[in-house]
Amino acid sequence: MYQYTDFDRQxxxxxxxxxxxxLERNLAGQLSDDDFRPLRLQNGWYVQRYAPMLRVAVPYGxxxxxxxxxxxxxxxxxxxxxxxVFQKAQSTQAGFGTHKLPTGYGHFTTRxxxxxxxxxxxxxxxxxxxxxxxxxxxxxxSGNCIxxxxxxxxxxxxxxxxxxxxPFCEILRQWSTLHPEFTxxxxxxxxxxxxxxxxxxxxxxxxVGLHVQRDRSGAVGFKxxxxxxxxxxxxxxxxxxxxxxxxxxxxxxxxxVRVYNRWGRRDNMYKARIKILVKAEGRRFTDxxxxxxxxxxxxxxxxxxxxxxxxxxxxxxxxxxxxxxxAPAAGVLASSWSKNDRTEYTRWLKQNVAPHKNPDLxxxxxxxxxxxxxPGDATADQLETAAELADYFSxxxxxxxxxxxxLLPWVLSEQLPELWRAARKAGFARSNVRLLTDMIACPGGxxxxxxxxxxxxxxxxxTERYQDMDELHDLGEIxxxxxxxxxxxxxxxxGHIGILGVDKDGREWYQVSLGGSDGSxxxxxxxxxxxxxxxxxxxxxADVVEALxxxxxxxxxxxxxxxxxxxxxxxxPFRDAANRVRHETGNADEAHNIRxxxxxxxxx
Numbered sequence: 001m002y003q004y005t006d007f008d009r010q011x012x013x014x015x016x017x018x019x020x021x022x023l024e025r026n027l028a029g030q031l032s033d034d035d036f037r038p039l040r041l042q043n044g045w046y047v048q049r050y051a052p053m054l055r056v057a058v059p060y061g062x063x064x065x066x067x068x069x070x071x072x073x074x075x076x077x078x079x080x081x082x083x084x085v086f087q088k089a090q091s092t093q094a095g096f097g098t099h100k101l102p103t104g105y106g107h108f109t110t111r112x113x114x115x116x117x118x119x120x121x122x123x124x125x126x127x128x129x130x131x132x133x134x135x136x137x138x139x140x141x142s143g144n145c146i147x148x149x150x151x152x153x154x155x156x157x158x159x160x161x162x163x164x165x166x167p168f169c170e171i172l173r174q175w176s177t178l179h180p181e182f183t184x185x186x187x188x189x190x191x192x193x194x195x196x197x198x199x200x201x202x203x204x205x206x207x208v209g210l211h212v213q214r215d216r217s218g219a220v221g222f223k224x225x226x227x228x229x230x231x232x233x234x235x236x237x238x239x240x241x242x243x244x245x246x247x248x249x250x251x252x253x254x255x256x257v258r259v260y261n262r263w264g265r266r267d268n269m270y271k272a273r274i275k276i277l278v279k280a281e282g283r284r285f286t287d288x289x290x291x292x293x294x295x296x297x298x299x300x301x302x303x304x305x306x307x308x309x310x311x312x313x314x315x316x317x318x319x320x321x322x323x324x325x326x327a328p329a330a331g332v333l334a335s336s337w338s339k340n341d342r343t344e345y346t347r348w349l350k351q352n353v354a355p356h357k358n359p360d361l362x363x364x365x366x367x368x369x370x371x372x373x374x375p376g377d378a379t380a381d382q383l384e385t386a387a388e389l390a391d392y393f394s395x396x397x398x399x400x401x402x403x404x405x406x407l408l409p410w411v412l413s414e415q416l417p418e419l420w421r422a423a424r425k426a427g428f429a430r431s432n433v434r435l436l437t438d439m440i441a442c443p444g445g446x447x448x449x450x451x452x453x454x455x456x457x458x459x460x461x462x463t464e465r466y467q468d469m470d471e472l473h474d475l476g477e478i479x480x481x482x483x484x485x486x487x488x489x490x491x492x493x494x495g496h497i498g499i500l501g502v503d504k505d506g507r508e509w510y511q512v513s514l515g516g517s518d519g520s521x522x523x524x525x526x527x528x529x530x531x532x533x534x535x536x537x538x539x540x541x542a543d544v545v546e547a548l549x550x551x552x553x554x555x556x557x558x559x560x561x562x563x564x565x566x567x568x569x570x571x572x573p574f575r576d577a578a579n580r581v582r583h584e585t586g587n588a589d590e591a592h593n594i595r596x597x598x599x600x601x602x603x604x
Contacts, residue, residue, distance in 0.1 A: 001062050001397055002170045002317040004135045015139060016132040019043050020125035027122060042145075044138020045124055049449045050089040051081055052124065054116045055141035056131060060151040060169040060193070061112035061400040065387040067134045068398060071114055072383035075106050078127055079380075081118040101446060106383055108368060108376040110440055110491055111190070112150050112400040113141055117447045139177060144185045146176035146257070150192045152200040153401040154363055156318055157409050159355050162212045163220050165195030167315040168249065171306060175250050182257050186264030187272035189257065202402060202518040204228050204237045204526035205494060207274045208256060213243055220246045226256055226289075227278030230488035234528040235275040240286045246311075248297070250304035255292035259285065320358065321395035321410055345420055347431035347473060353416065362413050364393075366406045366428035367438065371463050374456045375441040376404030385426045393419045402518075404440060405433065434477045434522070436549075437463050440491055444484030444501060445508070451484035453501025453508035453538070458482055461542040475549060477522050478562045493528040494518040496563045497548060502535055509535035512544055514574055515566050523563055532575040540581055547577040 004012075022039045025031040040046075044055040056071070063071075080103055081089070089101055107115040119127055131137055141148055149169045156164040172191060176182065182189070194201040195212040203209025209225035221243045228237030244252050263281075265271040278285050296302060337345070354363040366386060369375050378386065386406055390398040393415055394408035401407050406428075411419060423429035432438045439462070442448070444455030459482055466472055481495030485502075492498035498513040516529030536544050549562075551573050556565045566574065 001064060002059075002166075002314070009132075009135060012132045012135060012137050015043070015137060016125070016128040019128050023121070023125045038143065040121075040124075041143045042139065043128065044141040045121070046142060047121075047449075048117065048447050049445075050085055050447070051118050052121045053447065054119055054124070054127065054138055055109070056114045056116075056136055056138050057141050057148050058112050058114055058136075058400050059149055059173045060155065060166055061153050062166075063390075063398045063400065063406075064134070065390040065396040065398070067136055068383050068387035068390065070130055070134045070136070071106050072380045072387065074116060074119070074127055074130060075104050075378075075383060076380035078120075078123055079104050079106070079116045079118045082120070085118075102374065102377055102379075105377050105379045107374070107443065108378065108400050108404045108406070110402055110404060110489070111148055112153075112402065113148055114400065115443075117443065142188075144187050144189075145183055146179065146185075146189045146191065148190075149173050149176070150190070150201060150206075150402070152194050152196055153399045153407045154200065154354065154409070155195055156320075157357050157361070157363055158196045158198075158200075159357055160197040161195050161357065162197065162214055163195050164315075164318060165193040165210075165212055166318050167311060168210075168212075168246065169193050170314050170317070171250070171310070172253070175253075175304065182261060185257070185261055186266050187269065187274075189260070189274065191253075198521045199519040199526075200402065202491075202494065202520075202526070204519050205230060205491070206237065208253065209237050210249070215243055222246065222249055224252065224256075226285075227275045228526075229273050229275040230491060230493045230528075231273070232270065232486050233275065233279075234488075234493040235279055236526050236528070237275075238278055238286075240289060247306045247308075248302070250306060251296045251302050252289075252293050254304055255289050255296055258292050259288050263288075321397070323361075323395055323410060323412060325412065344424070344429075344431065344469075345417065347469065348420055348429055349416070351431045351433045351435065352429070356409075360413055362411045362416060364408045364411045364416070364419060364423075365401065365433045366398075366408065366423055366426075367430045367433055368405050368428070369432060369438045369463070370427055370430055371460075371467060374443070375439055375459055378406075382426065382428075386428070389419070389422060389426070389428075392422075403433075403438060405438070431469065432472055434479075435472045436466055436475055436478045436480055437472060439463075439480040439482060440495070441482040442484050442489035444482075444490075448484060448489075450487055451501060452486075452503040453484050453510060455482045455484040455490055455499075455501065458499060458501075458510065458538065458541050462545055465542050465546065475553070476561050479516075479518065479523065480545070481516070491518070492516075494523075494526065495529060496523065496566065497545065498529045499541060504535065508538050510538065510541050511535050512541075512548075512578060514548070514571055515563070517563070522561065530571060532571055532578055534579075534582070536578070536582065543581045544578045547581050548574050551577040 026036040046053040149172045189207045191208045192201040192203045192206040193210045205228045211223040224241035225237035260274045352365045395410040399407045441455045441459040445451035479496040481491045482499040483490035483492040492500045494516045500511045513529035513531045517523035517527045519526035
């Protein structure tokens with residue numbers, strides 16, 4: 001993991017002190033709410049439906065166990081609403097999927113951050129100080145700036161890796177943090193970096209996606225994709241450079257963001273993302289980036305060229321850790337294990353354990369998708385337990401995954417049985433990684449003021465229906481993504497099955513799409529799913545998903561995946577199955593195609 005320098009630590013602590021002064025002046029009435037709003041947003045503090053929400057930056061997903069423990073403390077001591085606020089929030093949840101809103105927890109996001117939903121604003125400076133004590137913050141996790149740099153959770157350890165992207169991610173983080181020219185962009189700006197042959201970072205869905213490449217001589221560089229994004233207008237990023245030498249990446253990105261900053265739509269926030277500019281201008285955009293890049297390199301003197309010394313300095317933080325091989329290992333499967341234990345363990349090895357660049361090690365995913373919890377939620381105690389598992393089995397390191405789980409990257413293969421037992425005891429060993437219940441979901445209308453509908457009850461209803469592990473494994477790998485509004489924080493566009501919450505006459509309805517892809521090997525090239533028909537009521541969604549899966553089971557070929565079947569036979573059989581659900585539930589008159597009135601709203 002990257003080791004903070006004295007400058008890094010001083011910067012984070014001074015930023016926390018600056019925020020405390022701003023907060024105190026706001027609470028004293030000396031700084032208006034309107035003037036305070038951009039200041040809190042620059043530090044990751046939103047005001048949501050019922051309470052403030054903090055988004056904590058986790059650059060490229062890496063977390064130390066000490067940081068997990070501080071996140072646990074924040075969940076336990078600060079993520080607690082007043083009784084009055086909580087009762088008001090709970091009273092609005094009547095109807096389908098009535099459930100107790102969770103408190104005292106952290107939430108892992110698809111962009112490898114951690115969020116808290118109940119921290120009182122007058123306690124926010126105390127939380128900033130706690131984060132700074134372990135080199136964490138919320139800087140640029142919101143606002144119209146370059147956001148958290150994300151990557152493959154297996155960066156540095158993947159067997160298909162071309163080169164470790166983490167040193168470049170860290171250099172990008174340092175370059176983009178409080179970059180004076182890019183503090184107030186037309187809209188938010190997201191960068192993802194992949195260093196492997198398989199794209200596990202969904203790069204084509206980002207404003208900028210970077211793929212590590214090697215040329216014929218073996219030199220490292222980047223394929224540069226620009227203009228991806230979801231929301232009201234899903235767009236797959238375009239390749240604008242097939243190969244850029246690694247040392248020029250900052251100069252080139254400077255050119256990309258300058259062109260966007262110059263020509264992005266500030267007159268219409270719904271059309272302000274770079275994807276709209278790239279789609280509208282096409283080759284002209286690429287040409288202007290190249291012109292700007294040549295200006296930076298030849299006239300300005302290439303001021304952001306990465307030197308070998310700087311790359312070596314940063315890379316030195318990403319060497320494999322020294323593992324304690326003296327820790328007791330469980331060895332082979334114990335003879336005392338039951339048949340069920342052996343079955344569970346074998347499935348866990350297949351779904352939750354990935355090969356490692358070091359043949360003596362494995363990468364292990366702890367599943368945070370289980371009944372009774374929203375996808376990606378972790379209580380204070382569970383965060384503490386995850387820290388303990390990271391210390392004991394993974395050299396004190398864990399990583400937040402794009403799919404809202406945690407990954408342990410440094411597990412000795414002989415300790416897998418022991419880790420499985422410990423993870424099962426903690427509730428993290430469910431062998432559903434990449435299966436139907438390993439779904440992505442945003443917080444939705446339970447918390448977000450922008451949401452048209454709730455996501456958590458929908459996720460809960462589907463999860464409850466598919467608890468049989470035999471059935472889940474028979475269905476195979478399926479990406480199910482749920483968003484509570486068109487802003488697509490749940491990435492519904494890229495789901496094999498996508499569910500989008502929409503509003504109709506003040507009621508919650510849901511559109512279902514099929515055939516989306518995030519660009520992974522299983523899913524194939526990145527593509528947006530297609531809506532299969534009219535919207536469905538909340539009570540129908542789980543039935544619709546079941547109907548889709550039954551159609552797949554009845555028509556699949558031997559060994560064929562769900563997404564493979566969708567692409568082979570097309571949408572009509574699935575659409576017909578979904579429409580039968582509506583007919584059987586008697587909602588044919590009410591459920592009809594609606595035109596979405598929501599759009600890419602400017603997030604608070």
